[in-house]
Amino acid sequence: MSTVIKGGTIVTADRTYESDVLVEGGRIAAIGPNLSGDTVVDAEGAFVMPGGIDPHTHLEMPFMGTTAAETWASGTYAALSGGTTMVVDFVIPARTDGGLLDALAAWEEKATRQACSDYSYHMCVTGWSQTVFDEMEQIVARGINTFKHFMAYKGALMVNDDEMFASFQRCAALGALPLVHAENGDIVAALQKKFMDAGVTGPEGHAYSRPPEVEGEATNRAIMIADAAGVPVYIVHTSSEQAHEAIRRARQKGMRVYGEPLVQHLTLDETEYFNRDWDYAARRVMSPPFRDKSHQDSLWAGLSAGSLQVVATDHCAFTTEQKRFGLKGFPAIPNGTGGLEDRMPVLWTKGVKTGRITMNEFVAVTSTNIAKILNVYPRKGAIEVGADADVVVWDPDKSKTISAATQRSIIDYNVFEGFEVTGLPRYTLSRGEIVFADGKNDAPRPGRGQFVPRKPFGAVNKALSVWKDITAPRMIERKPEYMPIGV
Numbered sequence: 001m002s003t004v005i006k007g008g009t010i011v012t013a014d015r016t017y018e019s020d021v022l023v024e025g026g027r028i029a030a031i032g033p034n035l036s037g038d039t040v041v042d043a044e045g046a047f048v049m050p051g052g053i054d055p056h057t058h059l060e061m062p063f064m065g066t067t068a069a070e071t072w073a074s075g076t077y078a079a080l081s082g083g084t085t086m087v088v089d090f091v092i093p094a095r096t097d098g099g100l101l102d103a104l105a106a107w108e109e110k111a112t113r114q115a116c117s118d119y120s121y122h123m124c125v126t127g128w129s130q131t132v133f134d135e136m137e138q139i140v141a142r143g144i145n146t147f148k149h150f151m152a153y154k155g156a157l158m159v160n161d162d163e164m165f166a167s168f169q170r171c172a173a174l175g176a177l178p179l180v181h182a183e184n185g186d187i188v189a190a191l192q193k194k195f196m197d198a199g200v201t202g203p204e205g206h207a208y209s210r211p212p213e214v215e216g217e218a219t220n221r222a223i224m225i226a227d228a229a230g231v232p233v234y235i236v237h238t239s240s241e242q243a244h245e246a247i248r249r250a251r252q253k254g255m256r257v258y259g260e261p262l263v264q265h266l267t268l269d270e271t272e273y274f275n276r277d278w279d280y281a282a283r284r285v286m287s288p289p290f291r292d293k294s295h296q297d298s299l300w301a302g303l304s305a306g307s308l309q310v311v312a313t314d315h316c317a318f319t320t321e322q323k324r325f326g327l328k329g330f331p332a333i334p335n336g337t338g339g340l341e342d343r344m345p346v347l348w349t350k351g352v353k354t355g356r357i358t359m360n361e362f363v364a365v366t367s368t369n370i371a372k373i374l375n376v377y378p379r380k381g382a383i384e385v386g387a388d389a390d391v392v393v394w395d396p397d398k399s400k401t402i403s404a405a406t407q408r409s410i411i412d413y414n415v416f417e418g419f420e421v422t423g424l425p426r427y428t429l430s431r432g433e434i435v436f437a438d439g440k441n442d443a444p445r446p447g448r449g450q451f452v453p454r455k456p457f458g459a460v461n462k463a464l465s466v467w468k469d470i471t472a473p474r475m476i477e478r479k480p481e482y483m484p485i486g487v
């Protein structure tokens with residue numbers, strides 16, 4: 001059985017051209033004019049793009065005394081309906097001194113049974129021990145080449161600088177890429193106490209206790225630690241000019257640093273936390289918080305300038321009922337928002353339609369750059385012969401108003417409620433199967449998604465390790481009388 005995507009304009013990270021796409025055995029078999037196949041997907045008037053990859057999700061994540069309510073089934077289905085064909089989720093060990101393999105088993109149990117889209121994992125390092133050191137190698141052997149470190153969430157997931165340095169060195173040796181949640185956790189904890197003591201107990205206290213400087217400082221520190229360890233580094237949810245500045249400066253110095261703004265930070269600002277409706281404000285509590293609007297210009301500029309490479313969601317969705325755990329004080333509001341379903345339409349509407357980014361940049365930041373950085377290109381992130389046929393047929397004229405009432409996500413609200421978006425998937429194909437056809441084939445199929453293993457030693461790791469070796473400090477050879485006795 002073959003499928004042909006007919007009459008569309010192919011948009012990749014570097015080209016725009018008219019062509020048909022033939023799909024066989026789940027892969028792209030041919031690209032060219034006048035192709036035919038058993039099933040025809042109508043792409044007339046539409047753009048044919050690589051399916052989106054969301055590099056940052058937390059489906060059913062146990063966190064802050066509860067578990068994110070978005071399930072693997074609902075989250076990956078929401079993703080497909082919005083044009084995202086692969087998610088990369090964070091595996092969190094239950095202990096800080098090991099348990100990486102146990103955690104992976106727990107994630108596999110949930111994902112295998114439920115995933116509608118393909119998926120991959122990042123592993124979190126939440127402490128340091130010989131066991132963590134040993135298990136990291138086994139994790140890499142299992143197809144996971146990225147390790148996330150939290151500089152925030154003191155007393156829970158946070159690691160200290162020495163732990164991070166040890167883990168980064170291990171990443172360098174294994175050809176893996178460290179990821180960092182960059183906020184100074186000690187200062188956040190102190191500011192949380194300060195505002196709680198002052199009676200600022202509502203969601204606005206969340207924003208006040210995590211100012212952009214706290215993120216900028218931690219981003220600089222993470223970059224310095226990565227440089228000392230000789231490893232590239234990927235900063236997740238870059239939300240502020242301060243963090244972007246640190247990334248930009250490092251890149252200009254030749255350092256291998258990546259930055260990942262979220263669609264939320266690009267389009268929503270901190271006034272959301274000042275809403276008089278507690279539920280409204282608490283639903284938007286995530287870390288880092290939404291920022292003053294001025295930061296948005298910086299993030300958009302980073303995407304077009306190339307100093308920021310990818311757009312994610314950090315989808316970590318809690319119900320209103322769960323958010324209300326924080327009525328006793330903002331530090332207890334479960335941190336996280338949603339966006340899996342809306343990332344592509346919102347980015348298209350606020351980015352491509354406004355001329356902030358081009359269609360090709362849109363493909364780069366939602367798919368191709370992510371596949372390259374995570375070392376899964378061109379199997380994913382490409383419209384190329386041999387690539388997985390993860391394709392979105394994007395209708396630039398299709399509009400809707402985002403609303404929790406009509407979304408596929410099972411959460412009872414949506415942070416983009418009321419956004420009018422133009423540019424939506426007409427069809428989404430995953431490994432050649434039509435998994436979403438608006439109004440026609442609109443049902444989740446849990447369990448069809450497959451794990452996508454990712455090999456270590458991407459080109460950037462290799463280049464950096466060669467350069468670091470050439471430029472490493474070396475001892476100066478001196479006459480024997482100047483050498484310590486016995487050497």
Ligand code: URP
Nearest residue numbers: 181286287314316335336
């Ligand atoms: O608030 C957030 N971002 N929740 C998810 C966990 C994390 O920090 O990425």
Ligand code: ZN
Nearest residue numbers: 127158159160
């Ligand atoms: Zn620790």
Ligand code: ZN
Nearest residue numbers: 181236237287
């Ligand atoms: Zn984070």
Ligand code: ZN
Nearest residue numbers: 056058314316
């Ligand atoms: Zn996250």
